Amino acid sequence: MKKTKASKIDIRIKNEEKNSGGKRGNSKSGANKKSTAIRSADKGAANAKSKNKKRARARRKKPVVVIGVIRKYEKGFGFIEIREDRERLFKDGDNRDIFVAGKDMKDAMDGDAVSAELLPRHLWRGTRPEARVRKIVTRCTxxxxxxxxEEGSFSFVRPEGPKKRGDIFISARNxxxxEDGDMVVCKILMYPMDGQRAEGEITEIIARKGEPGGDIRTIVRAHGFAEKFPAEVENQANAIRARIPKIKEGERKDLREKMTVTIDGEYSKDFDDAVSVEILPNGSYLLGVHIADVSHYVEEGTPLDREALKRGTSIYPVNQVVPMLPEKLSNNICSLRPNRDRFTLTVDMEITKSGEIVNYDIYESVIKSKERLVYSAVSKIIExxxxxxxxxxxxxxxxxMNMRDLAALLAKKREERGSIxxxxxxxxIEIDETGAAVNVKRAERGIAHNIIEEFMLAANETVAEHFNFMQVPFVYRVHEKxxxxxxxxxxRFLYGFGINLKANADSVHPQILAVILKEVKGKPYENAVSTAMLRTMQRAEYDTECLGHFGLSLKYYCHFTSPIxxxxxxxxxxxxxETLHGYPSSERLKELTKKVRIAADMSSVNERKAIEVERDAESLKKTEYMERHVGEIFEGTVSSIKSFGMYVELPNTIRGLVKIESLENDDYSYQEDRQSLIGTHTGDTYSIGRKVTVKVVRADKDTREIDFIIVNTNRLETQRGQTRIIKRKSQ
Structure with a gap:
C-alpha cells in the first residue's frame, strides 16, 4: 500500500483530536474544527489563486505611456506638462501636471519632450499622478x-532661475x-548622458558681471525671447515713413476734431487705445474706442509680421520692456501720441443708461488725440x-465725468451677469541706477484703471460677436469652466472658512463664484480665497472657436484693443x-483658417512664457530687496497654510515661508480641513488671515526663496521707516 504524505490540514486535525481525547467519531467539536479548517484552507487557496490571476493580468497589461514636456526643478525632480489626451488618461478630471522623481528623469533637461510611463496608482506618493521617463523624444533645449x-581649470554655465537644468561644462576653447560672473548664452554641444554633464559653447555675452539690468535680460533670454530684432526687421521698420499718407475720400472716417484722449501709466510709451464719450440726444452714451491701426504698417508675410508672430506679445519684466515690434513702430509711428495724426480702427457703441449696447459701428478712421492723460491724474480729477x-x-x-458715469453703468451690468x-x-518695484531693487510697494489702482478696463471689455465683446456671426476665420479669447x-x-478649501460651494463642474456658473468673492470682501482671508479661486480657473487662451469666456461670463470675447x-x-x-471691403473668397478663407490657427497656438504658448518671465523677474527683485533686510522685523498676514509651514505676506506683497519646525513654542500639526496649524499642547492656532510679526532669516536670489520666523513681541515701534522690537518693561 502506497503511503501518501500527510497534508498540513490532516496533521492539524489529528493534533486537535489528540487534544480532545482522541474521540474523533464521538467529538462534535472536533468535527466542527475540521470543517472550519477545511473551509478556511479552501478560502485561502481561492484568494491565492485570485491574487495570482490579478498579478498575471497586471503583467500582461500594457503600461500607460504619456508624451509631454518636462519641467525640471532645483532638487532634481520635475513635472510633465501634457497638452492633449488628458481626458483619456485621467477620467476624474485631474488637470495637474505629472510628477517625476529625480531618479526617474533619465538625463532629461528642462523643456525636453519626453515619453514616460505612468506609474500604478498605489506607487504614487499622494493623489498627484506620477511617471518615469522612458526616453527623450526631442531635445528641445x-x-x-x-x-x-570659472573654478580653477574648469568653467561652466549655471542656468538662470530656480529650475535646475544642471551645470553645463565649457572647455577653454569654447x-x-x-569672464567669471558674466551673464551669457550657451549653445549645447553635447547633451547629458549616463550622469555626465552637458557640454556647451558661449555664443553671446548678455551682460558683464555687475552690469545694471543684466539679471533681468538673462531671464528674458532664458525663456527663449530675444531683445534685439533681426537686421531685416529693423531695416523694414526704419524704411516706414512717420507721416501718414494723404487720405482718399471715403477711405477713412476723419475723427481728428473729436475729443479723443489716451489714459495710460505714467511711464507708458506704446499707446494702443484712445477713447471718446458723448451724450446723444436720446440720453444714451456714444462710446468710441479707437485702436492703433498697426496692420497698416505691418503687412502680412513681411519680416516685421513674421517676427511679431514669433514673439507673440510684448513683455514687461519689472522696469524693462521687450517689445513685440521695434520701438520706431511701438513707441512712435503706431503709438497714439497727443496732437499727432494717427490711423486707427474705431468701434462706436451706443449704450443706454441701463448699460445695454444697442447699436455699434466698426470702421477705419484717423484721429488726433487731444490729451495724453495718466491714470493717477484722472483718478484725482474724479475724486x-x-x-x-x-x-x-x-x-x-x-x-x-461722462467716462466715469458710463464705466459705472458697464461695471454694474457686468456684475449683474456674474462676471468674476x-x-x-x-x-x-523701484529700481536704482545700478539695477538693484530699492523699494517694493503695493501698486495703486484707481478708478481710471476701471474706466479703461470697462471700455476695452465692451469693444472686445462687440467685435467678437460681430465677426462670429460673420463666420470668418478669427482668433477668440476663450476661458473654459x-x-x-x-x-x-x-x-474643500472654502469649507475651512465655513463657505459652502454649491456647484459641480457641470452646474458651476461664474456668478456663484462672484457671490463668494463679494461675501469675503474685506475679511482677513479675502486674498487667500481670491488666490485659491484664481488657481481653480482654467488658463485663458486663444482659439479659433468661439467657446466663451467663463470668468467674464461672456459668450463672445476676443482681444482687439492692443495690436502694438x-x-x-x-x-x-x-x-x-479685409472684411470691411468685401467678404473674402473661398481660397482666402482657407488661407486665413490656417493663419489664425497658427496665430492662436503660438500666441497662447508665448503668452504663458511671457507671464513666466514677468513673474520670475518680479520674484528675483523681491528676493534681492529682502536680502538687504535679513535680520529685520516686519508685520504680516498668514496667506496660506501648508503641511510644511505657512506663508506670510507683508503689506508690500512680498511673501516668505515660516517653516513648521521653526515654531518652537509648541509642536504644531497641519489641519487641512481647517486650513490651520494647531499647537498640540497650547492649542495655539495659525490660520489664514492671522496677523503675525516675523523676522527675515534668509533671502536667496538663486532659489527665489525667502524665509521668516515668528517673533513674539508685545509692542512695535517704528522709527525712521524701520521696525524694531521694544520689550515691555517688567511690572
Whole structure:
C-alpha cells in the first residue's frame, strides 16, 4: 500500500483530536474544527489563486505611456506638462501636471519632450499622478542662458532661475571671451548622458558681471525671447515713413476734431487705445474706442509680421520692456501720441443708461488725440483732488465725468451677469541706477484703471460677436469652466472658512463664484480665497472657436484693443479691414483658417512664457530687496497654510515661508480641513488671515526663496521707516 504524505490540514486535525481525547467519531467539536479548517484552507487557496490571476493580468497589461514636456526643478525632480489626451488618461478630471522623481528623469533637461510611463496608482506618493521617463523624444533645449563661472581649470554655465537644468561644462576653447560672473548664452554641444554633464559653447555675452539690468535680460533670454530684432526687421521698420499718407475720400472716417484722449501709466510709451464719450440726444452714451491701426504698417508675410508672430506679445519684466515690434513702430509711428495724426480702427457703441449696447459701428478712421492723460491724474480729477481743474479744462473735465458715469453703468451690468472680479494686489518695484531693487510697494489702482478696463471689455465683446456671426476665420479669447478636480479642491478649501460651494463642474456658473468673492470682501482671508479661486480657473487662451469666456461670463470675447503688443489683436485687425471691403473668397478663407490657427497656438504658448518671465523677474527683485533686510522685523498676514509651514505676506506683497519646525513654542500639526496649524499642547492656532510679526532669516536670489520666523513681541515701534522690537518693561 502506497503511503501518501500527510497534508498540513490532516496533521492539524489529528493534533486537535489528540487534544480532545482522541474521540474523533464521538467529538462534535472536533468535527466542527475540521470543517472550519477545511473551509478556511479552501478560502485561502481561492484568494491565492485570485491574487495570482490579478498579478498575471497586471503583467500582461500594457503600461500607460504619456508624451509631454518636462519641467525640471532645483532638487532634481520635475513635472510633465501634457497638452492633449488628458481626458483619456485621467477620467476624474485631474488637470495637474505629472510628477517625476529625480531618479526617474533619465538625463532629461528642462523643456525636453519626453515619453514616460505612468506609474500604478498605489506607487504614487499622494493623489498627484506620477511617471518615469522612458526616453527623450526631442531635445528641445538647444541653448541656455545663465551665469558663467570659472573654478580653477574648469568653467561652466549655471542656468538662470530656480529650475535646475544642471551645470553645463565649457572647455577653454569654447569660452569665447566670457569672464567669471558674466551673464551669457550657451549653445549645447553635447547633451547629458549616463550622469555626465552637458557640454556647451558661449555664443553671446548678455551682460558683464555687475552690469545694471543684466539679471533681468538673462531671464528674458532664458525663456527663449530675444531683445534685439533681426537686421531685416529693423531695416523694414526704419524704411516706414512717420507721416501718414494723404487720405482718399471715403477711405477713412476723419475723427481728428473729436475729443479723443489716451489714459495710460505714467511711464507708458506704446499707446494702443484712445477713447471718446458723448451724450446723444436720446440720453444714451456714444462710446468710441479707437485702436492703433498697426496692420497698416505691418503687412502680412513681411519680416516685421513674421517676427511679431514669433514673439507673440510684448513683455514687461519689472522696469524693462521687450517689445513685440521695434520701438520706431511701438513707441512712435503706431503709438497714439497727443496732437499727432494717427490711423486707427474705431468701434462706436451706443449704450443706454441701463448699460445695454444697442447699436455699434466698426470702421477705419484717423484721429488726433487731444490729451495724453495718466491714470493717477484722472483718478484725482474724479475724486476732486485737483483743485479748479473744472474751471481750467471744462470740456475735458466733462468728458472725464461722462467716462466715469458710463464705466459705472458697464461695471454694474457686468456684475449683474456674474462676471468674476479678482481684486488681488500687485507689486510696484523701484529700481536704482545700478539695477538693484530699492523699494517694493503695493501698486495703486484707481478708478481710471476701471474706466479703461470697462471700455476695452465692451469693444472686445462687440467685435467678437460681430465677426462670429460673420463666420470668418478669427482668433477668440476663450476661458473654459473649471475642471472637476480643481473645483473639488476649491470646495474643500472654502469649507475651512465655513463657505459652502454649491456647484459641480457641470452646474458651476461664474456668478456663484462672484457671490463668494463679494461675501469675503474685506475679511482677513479675502486674498487667500481670491488666490485659491484664481488657481481653480482654467488658463485663458486663444482659439479659433468661439467657446466663451467663463470668468467674464461672456459668450463672445476676443482681444482687439492692443495690436502694438499682442499678435492676436494684430491678425484680427487685418481680417476686420479685409472684411470691411468685401467678404473674402473661398481660397482666402482657407488661407486665413490656417493663419489664425497658427496665430492662436503660438500666441497662447508665448503668452504663458511671457507671464513666466514677468513673474520670475518680479520674484528675483523681491528676493534681492529682502536680502538687504535679513535680520529685520516686519508685520504680516498668514496667506496660506501648508503641511510644511505657512506663508506670510507683508503689506508690500512680498511673501516668505515660516517653516513648521521653526515654531518652537509648541509642536504644531497641519489641519487641512481647517486650513490651520494647531499647537498640540497650547492649542495655539495659525490660520489664514492671522496677523503675525516675523523676522527675515534668509533671502536667496538663486532659489527665489525667502524665509521668516515668528517673533513674539508685545509692542512695535517704528522709527525712521524701520521696525524694531521694544520689550515691555517688567511690572
Amino acid at each position: 538647444t541653448e541656455v542662458a545663465g551665469t558663467f563661472y 569660452t569665447n571671451g566670457a 476732486g483732488d485737483l483743485v479748479k481743474y473744472e474751471e481750467i479744462h471744462p470740456h475735458l473735465y466733462r468728458t472725464i 472680479n479678482f481684486d488681488l494686489p500687485e507689486a510696484e 473649471p475642471d472637476t478636480a480643481k473645483l473639488e479642491e476649491l470646495r 503688443r499682442r499678435y492676436p489683436d494684430l491678425i484680427i485687425h487685418r481680417i476686420i479691414k
